[in-house]
Amino acid sequence: MSRGTKRGAAVVVVILNCCGLALANAANIGTATNVTPQSIVSGSWKGVPSLTSISPVLKSTSGTNFNITNTGTLALKSLTVKQVTTGGVAANTVTIDYCRSNTTSASVAWSGNACPAGSTKVNLNTATGSNSPAGSSLATSFTVNLAANGVIQARCQYSGATNTITDTISVIVAATDVRTSTITNA
Amino acid sequence: MKLPTTLMKQKREKMLKGLMTSTNLVTRTVAQVAIVAMAGTVGVTVASTAASANLDAVATNTTPQTIQSGTLSLITAANAGSSGFTSTVSSMAPGDTLNYAVGVTTGTMAAQNFYLSINDTATASTLLTTSATKGLTVTVVQCSVAWAMPAGTCSGTTTATTALNTTVSSINTTTGGGAELTMFTGSVPASTTTYLKFTLTLPSSIAETVTNGTLPGGTIQGLTASINWKIRTTQRNASVTNG
Numbered sequence: 001m002s003r004g005t006k007r008g009a010a011v012v013v014v015i016l017n018c019c020g021l022a023l024a025n026a027a028n029i030g031t032a033t034n035v036t037p038q039s040i041v042s043g044s045w046k047g048v049p050s051l052t053s054i055s056p057v058l059k060s061t062s063g064t065n066f067n068i069t070n071t072g073t074l075a076l077k078s079l080t081v082k083q084v085t086t087g088g089v090a091a092n093t094v095t096i097d098y099c100r101s102n103t104t105s106a107s108v109a110w111s112g113n114a115c116p117a118g119s120t121k122v123n124l125n126t127a128t129g130s131n132s133p134a135g136s137s138l139a140t141s142f143t144v145n146l147a148a149n150g151v152i153q154a155r156c157q158y159s160g161a162t163n164t165i166t167d168t169i170s171v172i173v174a175a176t177d178v179r180t181s182t183i184t185n186a
Numbered sequence: 187m188k189l190p191t192t193l194m195k196q197k198r199e200k201m202l203k204g205l206m207t208s209t210n211l212v213t214r215t216v217a218q219v220a221i222v223a224m225a226g227t228v229g230v231t232v233a234s235t236a237a238s239a240n241l242d243a244v245a246t247n248t249t250p251q252t253i254q255s256g257t258l259s260l261i262t263a264a265n266a267g268s269s270g271f272t273s274t275v276s277s278m279a280p281g282d283t284l285n286y287a288v289g290v291t292t293g294t295m296a297a298q299n300f301y302l303s304i305n306d307t308a309t310a311s312t313l314l315t316t317s318a319t320k321g322l323t324v325t326v327v328q329c330s331v332a333w334a335m336p337a338g339t340c341s342g343t344t345t346a347t348t349a350l351n352t353t354v355s356s357i358n359t360t361t362g363g364g365a366e367l368t369m370f371t372g373s374v375p376a377s378t379t380t381y382l383k384f385t386l387t388l389p390s391s392i393a394e395t396v397t398n399g400t401l402p403g404g405t406i407q408g409l410t411a412s413i414n415w416k417i418r419t420t421q422r423n424a425s426v427t428n429g
Contacts, residue, residue, distance in 0.1 A: 028421040030297060032260035032290060034271035037307045037412035040284075040322065042314060042388060043277035044407035048399035071399050073277040073408070174395045181281025181390060185336035186273035 045178045046072040047079045047146075047171035054156050055166040056087070057094055063157030065110060068098075068171050069149070075179040076146045080172040081124040081154075085165055088129015092160040094167060096124045098152050105145050107152040124154060129165050259293035260419055265381060267335035271415055281390035287333035289379040290417055297374040297419040302326065302349055303357045303366040305414040313404070314411040315358045320392055322354040322411070325385040326369060333383050340383075345370070351387075354413075366418070374419060384415075 051066035058064050070076055085094050099108045099115035100122045108119045115121045144152065158165050264270025265287030273286040290300070306315040314321050326349035330342035347369040349357075358364035374380065394402055401407055 028295075029418055030260040030293065030420075031416055031418045032262040033305075033414050033416045034262065036272060037414050038271050039274045040278060040314060040386065040411045040413065041274075041276050042406055042409045043279050044396075044401070045279075045394075046396045046399040046401070052398060072396075074279050170397055171399075172395060172397050175280045175392050178279045181279055181283070183283045183285065184275070185285045185338045186269045 043074040043178075044072040045074050045076065045173045045175060046070070047076065047173045049081075049154075049169050049171050051156075051169060053166070053168050057085075057156055057158045057165040057167045059162065060157045060159040061113065063113060063155045065153060065155050066169075068152040068154050070146045070151075071149070072173070073148050075148060075150075076144055076173060076177050077179050078144060078177045079146070080174070080177075082170040082172060083125050083127040083156075084132050084168040084170075085127050086130050086132045088158065088163040088165040089161060090128050090130070092129025092158050092163055092165060094127045094129060094156070094158040094165060096126075096154055096156045096169070097121050098124060098154045106150075107144075109153050110155055124152075127167075129158065129160065129163055259295075260297075260417060261291045261293075262288050262417065263291070265289055265333045265335050265383075268333065275386075278388045280388055280392040282388050284386045285335075285338045285383060287329075287335050287338075287381065287383045289332065289381050291379045292374055292376055292419065294376050296376045296422040298422050299371045299420055300347075300369040300374070300380070301366045301418040302369045303359045303364065303416045303418075304354060305360045305416065306358055306411050307360075307414055308410055308412040311358065311361050312409040312411055313406050314388075314409050315354045315413065316361050316363070317406065318353045318355050320389060320406040323351045323387045323389065324354055324357075325350050325352070325387075327383050327385075328370070329381045329383065332379075332381050338383065340381075347382075354386075354411075366416075369417075373422060 047068055048071045049066055049068050051064070054064050054066075068079070068081070081096055083094060083096065085092075088094065098121075099110060099119040100106070101108050101119050103118065108116060110116075144150075146152065156167060156169070262271070264272065268287040270286055270288045273284060275282070275284050278284075304315065306312070308315075326347045327340075328345040328347060329340035330345075331340070333340055349367055349369055352367060355361070356364050357367045359366065388406075392406055394405055394407065396402065396407075
């Protein structure tokens with residue numbers, strides 16, 4: 001048998017043995033995505049005094065009223081008021097307080113220099129007549145149950161010897177002052 | 187590497203044609219005999235279409251062979267009683283949790299492994315989906331049956347996935363810093379539904395303080411995320427069937 005004949009026969013043998021199909025072996029994937037993006041918005045916690053400076057602070061027969069407003073989107077269960085006072089003496093006492101309803105715990109308007117019936121005076125902060133630059137001791141957290149846009153009607157006044165006292169007021173809200181966290185099953 | 191079917195077939199045909207038209211009589215004869223022999227072993231019809239000097243033999247299966255390809259697909263739908271991925275939160279506080287459930291259904295092809303990532307389509311990805319310390323976290327749990335929503339309970343068997351208090355930032359592939367998470371490995375039968383409950387949480391460890399209403403720099407407050415959740419699977423391993 002010639003060389004050409006042998007090659008032809010060999011090729012035929014290969015073809016005879018060739019019996020499988022060759023399949024493409026791509027790694028296919030399937031994906032699923034929500035068409036409408038899921039919207040998640042974080043809330044905010046803020047308290048803003050309508051007055052950040054009172055000068056002079058009025059004596060205890062009177063007092064200066066101002067508001068503390070929850071300008072955040074989350075209800076607050078507490079907040080902190082800080083005073084930095086100058087011009088007085090250690091014997092002077094500068095207080096910030098408000099009237100809280102005995103039934104709803106909401107802030108109510110002052111009746112002159114006193115809390116109206118059915119409410120109780122609650123102290124937010126007490127400082128000496130001059131505590132700058134150290135600043136006053138911070139009030140302990142207190143229950144306010146202040147909804148978003150809720151308002152505390154506060155009053156600032158001093159007692160003791162007559163002095164010209166200046167007061168710088170700050171409202172401080174921490175993440176821990178926000179209402180109790182919730183679980184939502186949607 | 188195997189050549190595509192079409193190319194292999196063309197090569198075989200060209201080779202056969204060469205042999206069948208060879209000027210060498212022995213080669214032509216051997217090729218013709220081979221065609222007849224092959225037809226005989228697989229039970230097909232052989233026809234001779236010409237006489238001797240250019241003899242052709244053709245073998246064809248009389249009943250067409252049926253080959254069907256499967257469909258690898260995934261479809262998600264909200265679990266009954268849940269809003270699924272359309273669940274939203276408008277004012278999330280530190281420690282708040284949002285639970286919702288979805289069913290993920292495979293197509294006619296079996297699959298394997300589920301992967302999870304997100305794409306935040308908000309105008310600019312916010313800390314909600316980019317911060318590892320203040321941003322959202324996600325936990326995904328599988329139930330053997332549909333989750334009972336809105337109660338959020340499973341009457342079957344629950345199986346944790348690897349998404350356990352996972353920071354959303356770590357699976358946010360939009361920012362380039364995140365990567366797809368392998369939720370679980372293993373086979374997923376065709377045409378079946380996998381029931382998943384997602385739990386989104388804003389960390390309770392957030393410690394931001396605001397004085398007189400002025401938000402601090404890098405705040406997590408008042409931000410919006412627009413999240414596309416992407417669940418991916420791959421086809422089952424290729425199989426060899428001797429039919």
